[in-house]
Amino acid sequence: MNGAAQIATTDSPSTQIPKAQTWPKNAWYVACMPDEIADGPLGRTICGERMVFFRGADGQPTALEDFCPHRGAPLSLGFVREGRLVCGYHGLVMDCLGKAAEMPGQKVGGFPAGRRFATIERHGFVWVWPGDPDQADAACLHPLEWADSEEWAYGGGYYHIACDYRLMIDNLMDLTHETYVHSSSIGQKEIDEAPVRTHADAQEVVTSRFMDAIKAPPFWRMALRGAGLDEDATVDRWQLCRFTLPSHVMIEVGVALEGQGGYDAPEAAKASSIVVDFITPETETSHHYFWGMARRFAVDDAELTDTIREGQRKIFGEDLEMLERQQANLLRWPERRLLKLNIDAGGARSRLMIDRAIAAENVAQV
Structure with missing residues (x-):
């Protein structure tokens, strides 16, 4: 059940603390099981954040905000092509860094990057860090002796x-x-x-x-x-x-x-x-x-x-x-x-x- 230990991070600012926060955000949560993103993107709300999970070209899990910068459609309704996420509404292509990469007949290079969440695959699960990605640290994951033996x-x-x-x-x-x-x-x-x-x-x-x-x-x-x-x-x-x-x-x-x-x-x-x-x-x-x-x-x-x-x-x-x-x-x-x-x-x-x-x-x- 050993998983990859690579952590995906982002330079985008952390989210603001909600007025009535009911969960820690700077922590690792199980987001999904690996087979849930084997064939395409997965939309899931975690700690109040709507996210889309998919695998990039390197096979590593990625989590972006589930929001297309073009018209606001859920990116989770799209599909993965060559490790990039294609919006199912008008075909805008998002890369694993949350940047708009291309779109049929359009120039989208100037679009600002969307939010990206830190992710890691380990112990047979995909984990996500909903808070400040600069604080995401694989060492914060609890050791699970049963998962790797x-x-x-x-x-x-x-x-x-x-x-x-x-x-x-x-x-x-x-x-x-x-x-x-x-x-x-x-x-x-x-x-x-x-x-x-x-x-x-x-x-x-x-x-x-x-x-x-x-x-x-x-x-x-x-x-x-x-x-x-x-x-x-x-x-x-x-x-x-x-x-x-x-x-x-x-x-x-x-x-x-x-x-x-x-x-x-x-x-x-x-x-x-x-x-x-x-x-x-x-x-x-x-x-x-x-x-x-x-x-x-x-x-x-x-x-x-x-x-x-x-x-x-x-x-x-x-x-x-x-x-x-x-x-x-x-x-x-x-x-x-x-x-x-x-x-x-x-x-x-x-x-x-x-x-x-x-x-x-x-x-x-x-």
Whole structure:
């Protein structure tokens, strides 16, 4: 899953901070998966910015403002020819630097350059930096051990979800809802009964649960079978949810045969995975959700990868319905004050980290 490490940058000025900024902009967000721009341009709104993604002649991903300087048509409705983007309205050709290169029967060399966003392809995803491109740095990407190692298998997908991206972060940093929303797959009463611990430092927020001497729910029974273990065995189960800026949640989950050390059990005695959650804001009430699972057992079993992917798709589909209805309720009753419990600590600390990042960007702009 190794990707190219070349970064595309621009000399165009950074955007102004919106009056009510709800996301950090000087950060890397997953923009799309590589196959989404394999055959042509892709239009996508990220952090309130309408962008068009395509591959240049060198194969590297490029992101421009999705706006043709001629008549304002979306460039994403065009096509790619010899590594340049052709507007589908009148044929204006844009190069990878955001400059108008040519147009049938017209002189367009004097057109000002459009906005170009910093992009990078790595870890099997295309990433974009919506803010100041001069600050874009590949070193700011979090290392993802599962993405670049043959010792891991990965399968995932994408959902567009009509809710504030922070609601998804709340959802993932408190897995109490599994007992109710996912009762037929990963939920069980022991989740409610296990104490939740929350820890935060400058780099991440972590919530954790450990459940000892239980029976595995359906999804984890399937995983135990895939790992060559007894699905009926008594197990120790764990959940460690890790939030990092700007909006990523990696969840270490798994079950181990009872008495083998739980989280620290040897690989041969457990089925463990990392649930991958890249949450990319679109608007104040919608986001792009790139989900998946990386595992270290039965890594060559493609059928198991497909089975897990399908199981996750159904699980996250249940989250989608709940979150979109939650967002609708919040819009319907904006004056309502939401109540907080100790299980909300992980989401609250994650939001605080986001707010501090936004505040730091605002100070830098003054």
